[in-house]
Amino acid sequence: MKEKIEVRNPRTGKIDYWITPPTSEELAGKCAKLREAQINWQNAGLETRIAALQQWKQEIISKKDRLIEALVNDTGRLSVTILEIDSVISSIDRWCKLAPELLLETEKTTAIPFIKLQSQLVPYSLVGVISPWNFPLLLSVIDTIPALLAGCAVIIKPSEIGSRFIQPLLETIASVPELSPILTYIEGAGETGANLIQLVDLVCFTGSVATGKKVAEAAAKQFIPAFLELGGKDPAIVTETANLELATSAILWGAIVNTGQSCLSIERIYVAEAIFDTFVAQLVAKAERIKLAFPSIEDGEIGPIIAEKQAQIIAEQLEDAVVKGAIVHCGGKIEELGGGLWCKPTVLTQVNHTMKIMTEETFGPIVPIMKFNQIYEAIDLANDSIYGLSAAVFADTETAAIEIAQHLNAGAISINDAGLTAIIHEGEKNSFNFSGMGGSRMGAAAIKRFMRKKALLIKTQSIANPWWFNLQ
Secondary structure: OOOOEEEEOOOOOOEEEEEOOOOHHHHHHHHHHHHHHHHHHHHOOHHHHHHHHHHHHHHHHHOHHHHHHHHHHHHOOOHHHHHHHHHHHHHHHHHHHHHHHHOOOOEEEOOOOOEEEEEEEEEOOEEEEEOOOOOOOHHHHOOHHHHHHHOOEEEEEOOOOOOOOHHHHHHHHHOOOOOOOOEEEOOOOHHHHHHHHOOOOEEEEEOOHHHHHHHHHHHHHHOOOEEEEOOOOEEEEEOOOOOHHHHHHHHHHHHHHHHHOOOOOEEEEEEEHHHHHHHHHHHHHHHOOOOEOOOOOOOOOEOOOOOHHHHHHHHHHHHHHHHOOOEEEEOOOEEEEOOEEEEOOEEEEOOOOOOHHHHOOOOOOEEEEEEEOOHHHHHHHHHOOOOOOEEEEEOOOHHHHHHHHOOOOOOEEEEOOOOHHHOOOOOOOOOOHHHEEOOOOOOOHHHHOOEEEEEEEEEOOOOOOOOOOOOO
C-alpha cells in the first residue's frame, strides 16, 4: 500500500487532506507516455496548441468556484486566491497572443553571398516543473504555459503543502483532448521531485535556495538545463526627497501582500535619517489599519501563515532581533487563532545586519527599517546580501531613483513603487547571486528557454568554395 502524505489546513491547523505520491515505476511510466504524445503535440502546430490552451482557459473559468475552494483550503486566503486564478487566465491569453511572433522561424543572408541561414526552434520533449506553496496554482503554470506553446510536454509537481488544487485542475485538463496527453500534475514531496529530475529534459524550479542548490546539482548530473527562481531578501531605499505618502503605501503592500509570503516581498527598508521618524510613523499608522482575515475569511487583508515551519522561522527571527535590540512598533508575534498561525503586520526599528531578520529570508509580514546618512551607505547595505531577486527605490525624480538603482545587485528594480515585477510581465530579468539561475521567466525570452536553436546553413549556388582544397 502506498504511503500517504498528510496535508495541514492553514486556517484550522488540522490535517484534513492526504496526497499519494506515485511510485518510481508509475512516475517513469507517466513520463514515457508524455514523451510519446509530445511528438504529435509538436507536429500539430502552433495554431492547434493555441486553440487547446484557449479551451483549457474556458475549462478553468467553468470550474473557477471549485478551484477557489481548493486553493482557499491550501492557503487560507480568499482575495489573493481570486487574483491568482485571474492571473492564470490572463497569462494564457498573453502567451497565446505573443507566441506566433516569438516562435516565428526566420531565414536571412550571411556574410558569404552564396550561403543563407535558416533558423529553426526545436522544443525540449519533456519539461519538469517543481513549484512552491505560496501561490500554488500560479507558480505551477508560470513556466508551464509558455512551455506548452513552445511544443513541449509538461509534468508538474507542486508543493505537498498546497496540493488540494491539483484534482480540480486535472479535471480541467482532462476536458481538453489535445492537452490531456501532454500535460499532467503529480502529487508528492521532495523524493518525488528528485525522481522527476531524472526523467525530464529540462527542469523549472521555484523555491528556497537550499533546495534550489540540490535541484541544480541533480540537473547538472543529468546534463539538462535548470531554470531556478529562488529566495529573496528584497531591499527598498527611501531617499529624503521621496514622496512619503506614496512610499509608505507601496512598501506596506510590497512587504505584506499575501502575508509576506512571496519571494519578491520587500523584506528590509533603508530610509534617509532626515525623514526616518516621519516615515516610520506613517508606515506604522497604515500597518495598524490592516486586519487579519479572521474569524471570517472576508474580515481582513492578511491571511494565515501557510506553512507551519515558516511560522517557526518568523518567530525565531523576531526573537533574535528583539534580543539584539530591535524595537517593535506594531505586531511582533505569531498568534494561534482557530488553530491557524497568524502574524499581524510588524514594523521594527533599531535593526542591523547582525540580525537574521535583515539577512535571512523571512517570508512573513515583517517590515524592518534602518536609517542611513549617505546614499552610498544605503546602496552598500542593500547589496550586503546573498540574494539579488528584486528591489525598490524611492526618490523625488525618476532620474534620481534610476541613478541609485543602477548600483543595486538585483534583477528587477521598481522605481517609486514596489513589487512591480509581479504585475508587469514584459520586463526580462535575471536573478543575481543566490536568488536564481538561468534565463528570464519574464518577457519574450521566457518562451525561448524551452526551445533549442537549430541553424540550417544552406548553400544556394553550385560553385566551389574558396576555402576548399585546390585539387586542380
